[in-house]
Amino acid sequence: MSEQRTFRVWRGDKDGGEFATYETKVDPGMVVLDVIHRIQAEQANDLAVRWNCKAGKCGSCSMEINGKPRLSCMTRMNVFAPGETITLQPVKTFPLIRDLVTDVSWNYEQNQRVRPFKPKPRGADGKMRMYQEDVDRVQEFRKCIECYLCQNVCHVLRDRDGKAAFTGPRFLLRLASLEMHPLDDDDRIPEIKDEFGSGMCNITKCCTDVCPEHIKITDNAIIPLKERVVDRYYDPLKKLFRVFTGSK
Amino acid sequence: MATRDLPALGGHPEGFAGSMRTDRWWIEPVLTVLVLGAFGVYATWAAFQGNHYYADPYLSPFYSPLIFVDSAAAVPGGAPEHHAWFGGHWPAWWPAFLPHSPAFFILAFPGAFRFTCYYYRKAYYRAFTGSPPGCAVVPTAKSRRYKGETAWLLFQNLHRYAMFFAVLFIPILGYDALLSFWKGGLPWDGGQFGIGVGSLVLTINVILLGGYTFGCHSFRHLIGGKDDCMSCGKATMRLKLWKRVTILNMKHQNFAWFSLFWVGFTDVYVRLVSQGIWTDLNTWG
Missing domain, CATH: 3.10.20.30 (Beta-grasp domain)
Known part of the structure; x- marks a missing residue:
């Protein structure tokens, strides 16, 4: 009625x-x-x-x-x-x-900062292969409809004007979809830390709470990226290992 | 990195914890402060007691593993000397102002694991630092320069090391749970098999702590998440483990709270049984 x-x-x-x-x-x-x-x-x-x-x-x-x-x-x-x-x-x-x-155009500027997919070299048979179970986790990120509710609710962008230092959850999600892609050959970790500001996120999960597509932005994208940054920059044993092996 | 306050142009409140939300968003941070605060106070108090942490065959998880016990002090409710890894001689270097409590040797490890946990960070950043206290709520510490986890909070990046220690605790607490079914020691020590309420309490405790520990985000990363190609077309162990850890990880918040409550309750149970205030129902008679 x-x-x-x-x-x-x-x-x-x-x-x-x-x-x-x-x-x-x-x-x-x-x-x-x-x-x-x-x-x-x-x-x-x-x-x-x-x-x-x-x-x-x-x-x-x-x-x-x-x-x-x-x-x-x-x-x-x-x-x-x-x-x-x-x-x-x-x-x-x-x-x-x-x-x-x-005016949400700032988000499109952020999108342009993300380098596009860089494919790995083809295999000996001239083909590129990836397996469904390896891309399952990045396919979740493709559900994003770019409503920017996560960008809006993120307190770093919303209340602290952190736009100069932090790209926001939507674009960490996009970076995660590339960084975790089994066929992407680009090394994005340094810029995820320094340019896109993964450390500015204090994982209070509001982005996940408001996502209308129910993407687990924090658990499945931001925290895994933070852990990869830890691997590269903050894990003392891994750093020591790299010193001795000369690996990246 | 500099931050400044934004002007409000859409009628959004800017004051302390200001919000247009009409639901009771403040209940969650208030409950977090109350529960974490109560647990912190109780755990500290229990650690300082140094007694009534053992009621044969139950050992409080706040005191396990027992590194040293003070056999000379005749502690009421203390564990027998053979339970301690390094015997009954309390170290001579121990500061005189601190009680001889075995809990002091171990509580820092699970404490560090929970403090740096990604879930608890969300909970206490919201509840204790108000950064922000709720979604679409103005942060309470707004006037300070916000640097996220890039400055003094960089230590949070060492969560995986706290996790390594926490993982070691699971088999130890599992062994305690196993021992809780044998009064007087294991069979070859002349112990008698049985089941008591305390056996179930200790068993549930290690299950919940295991669910919490093995659902850790760092564990999930190290077990397989760090690799872009976890299977590469093969049925690999790392992909199988990652999928199982992911199931626990999706319930990390639930395991965090249930295991926190239950580990505290387990200490309370052992303490009160040891003091004779509660009677443990069991098959030993």
Whole structure:
């Protein structure tokens, strides 16, 4: 049955703004993005919101709903208590363009910093082989829809303006997908430590908590990368071993 | 590396632990402070007692392995001399201001393992340092320059060495669990087989600690995760082990808390049985 609900929506741009309150009808089965579209259609034609697929696959409609970073197209209205006022805000970490839309282009700049896949030389028979069980773990990382909720919730980027020192969980995930790939021949460990700032992550796992694709970002990507950095730079016995063997 | 505060443009609160979240996000860090704090206080107190850590055939995990015992001191609830690796003569170099407690020789190792554990780091960074206290919550220590684990926290990178010691504890505690089924010593020492509640308590303890230790992220890395090609088309042992360790690793948080609770409870159980406050139900009569 339809019910009347109250929404507080951030309206504003880089020069400032305020919460606007809207009362609107919510039908059974609606998601938050449906409600935003209804508000847009009936009460605020100029309300800015970014969206595309409405199926949780394009990652466009990221926002903060009652303070939690979520996809508005995947947040059903029935998860809220009856009568609860719902607050909608743009993601905090990236510069505001207008209302619920932010400029996430910094992420694309980060993506360009990652060197592409560098294939190993072909085998003696001229073929390149990899085995399913060896790529299973990096295939998990391919589920990323680039919603940047993990980037938004990461406190290093969100609250400490650590963008100069830390690339964020999304791009450590991408680096992990290359670094762990059985056919990638590039040595990425030095830049993972120094350029992309793996040490800035204090593994508080908020990126994993908000991932709409349920990728175990911390356990399966960031911590394994940190362990590889330890292998190279911090393990005293391995360092000693390398001194004697001359290996990398 | 310099950090500065960001302006809030979307109506996000910026104050101490500020957040627009409407759920009770603060329960998790509060519980973490209470449970870890209580465990730390109890473990320290229990280590300083130096007594009532043994009730034949049960040995508290806080005191195992027994490196030395002080046979001259006639400690109530102390283990017999033959239980100690280096006998009953307490080392002469021991500082006079510290009690003769065998726990002091060993507790640093599991303590270091838990302190540097990737899961506990998440828990106490959130709960004790508020960095951040919850997801999408303003860090409580925001004014300081944040350097993550690149400065004095670099020591966390030595977690694998703490893990090596922790792994050694598992067979030792497993042996204690085995001994807990033999009152008076193993069969060739004239011991009598039986089962007591304490036997089950010690056995569950080593199972939970094993689940926690062998689900460690560093262990998972060293057992196979460090290699890009774990199978290369063959049914390798490292891939099989990595898959099994991964199962434990996915439950690392659960094992971390259950094993913490149970190891504390095991000490409490042995202590109270040793003091005669609790009666151990067993088949020995």
